[in-house]
Amino acid sequence: MTTPETTAFMLFGFAVTFGILGVWGVMLAARWRSLRHDLEVLETLEREDG
Amino acid sequence: MTAVGTLPATPSRGTERAVSQRTRTLITLTVITAVAVGVGVILSLFYAGTDVTQGNVQRIFYIHVASFFGAMVAFGAGVVGGIAYLRTRNPKWDTLALAGCEVGLALSLVNLATGSIWARPIWNTWWTWDPRLTSAAVMALTYAAYLFLRNGIESPETRRRFASVYAILAYSTVIVTLVIIRIRPDTIHPAVIGRSAASAEGGFNLTSSMGITLAYHAVVWLVLVPLVLMWWRIRVENLADQVREARARVAEIG
Numbered sequence: 001m002t003t004p005e006t007t008a009f010m011l012f013g014f015a016v017t018f019g020i021l022g023v024w025g026v027m028l029a030a031r032w033r034s035l036r037h038d039l040e041v042l043e044t045l046e047r048e049d050g
Numbered sequence: 051m052t053a054v055g056t057l058p059a060t061p062s063r064g065t066e067r068a069v070s071q072r073t074r075t076l077i078t079l080t081v082i083t084a085v086a087v088g089v090g091v092i093l094s095l096f097y098a099g100t101d102v103t104q105g106n107v108q109r110i111f112y113i114h115v116a117s118f119f120g121a122m123v124a125f126g127a128g129v130v131g132g133i134a135y136l137r138t139r140n141p142k143w144d145t146l147a148l149a150g151c152e153v154g155l156a157l158s159l160v161n162l163a164t165g166s167i168w169a170r171p172i173w174n175t176w177w178t179w180d181p182r183l184t185s186a187a188v189m190a191l192t193y194a195a196y197l198f199l200r201n202g203i204e205s206p207e208t209r210r211r212f213a214s215v216y217a218i219l220a221y222s223t224v225i226v227t228l229v230i231i232r233i234r235p236d237t238i239h240p241a242v243i244g245r246s247a248a249s250a251e252g253g254f255n256l257t258s259s260m261g262i263t264l265a266y267h268a269v270v271w272l273v274l275v276p277l278v279l280m281w282w283r284i285r286v287e288n289l290a291d292q293v294r295e296a297r298a299r300v301a302e303i304g
Contacts (some may be wrong), residue, residue, distance in 0.1 A: 001089060001102060001103070001105075003100065003102050003105050004103075004104065004171065004212075005105060005107040005122075006104060006106050006107035006108075006171045007105070007106040007107075008106045009106075009107040009167055009168070009170060009171050010105075010106040010108075010109050010110055012117035012167050013107070013110030013113070013114075013163075013164045013167040013168065014091065014110065014113070015162075016163045016164065016167060017110075017113050017117070017160050017163070017164060020156060020159050020160050021156065021160065021279075022155045023200035024279075025282075028283065028286055030283060031286055031290075032285075032286050032289065035286065035289045035290055035292075035293050036289065037299075038293045038296075039289065039292055039293050039296055042293065042297055042299075042300050043296060045300050045303075046296065046299055046300055046303065049300070049303040
């Protein structure tokens with residue numbers, strides 16, 4: 001019995017796994033940066049107005 | 051410890067120190083998790099034996115199975131957070147539930163995608179409406195709907211109450227997905243652990259190296275991966291809470 005050549009599917013599977021988790025991580029990091037920026041702006045406004 | 055002759059740390063300094071300590075712990079845990087996942091990939095590629103009937107594609111089964119376990123744990127955190135919020139009304143529990151549901155969704159997408167990629171050479175199709183695949187898709191869609199629906203509710207109290215009840219009820223889809231290959235005789239999805247249904251296609255016998263690799267992945271994806279991802283997600287949500295509070299204060303001043 002010959003073992004089928006399915007290496008490309010295996011590599012695709014690993015790439016998709018780390019791709020999904022990577023995209024999620026990048027989105028989380030982008031959200032963090034955006035929130036930090038918002039907080040800095042709001043704190044500046046608070047200091048100026050208060 | 052406070053040195054003699056120096057002032058004790060102020061509460062704000064103490065809080066800052068605790069936050070930076072937690073950040074260091076989280077970063078350390080993240081590095082450990084990344085290394086552990088990397089070791090898992092190495093074990094899959096070089097330690098576990100090759101399945102003679104499927105070839106190398108069988109190696110993604112370790113992540114396919116383990117990511118489902120991770121999703122189960124993360125969705126379980128959604129249940130814990132939901133129940134604890136309904137009992138205490140402490141928003142921190144709702145944050146835990148949100149993190150659990152979002153991380154669980156990401157891990158179930160990994161599970162669906164790797165399953166689909168495995169199915170292409172083994173079942174000769176990317177997708178089929180098999181009971182197991184259908185229940186896994188329903189599970190992922192149920193949790194995607196959780197994220198959309200909770201964002202559509204304005205009142206924070208109503209949103210948290212709704213999300214808590216939803217997260218608890220949604221776990222029924224996880225249980226159905228878990229047990230369906232044991233109770234439906236017509237599924238073609240093989241059971242990796244235990245006996246498969248007679249109609250299952252693409253099953254394989256675990257050798258000792260495959261069993262060890264699967265057990266290693268299960269531990270890493272069951273404990274470390276959901277813990278670290280949920281922790282990061284909770285941090286972002288805590289920052290979002292700070293922004294909402296600051297926005298309310300600025301609106302009051304204005």
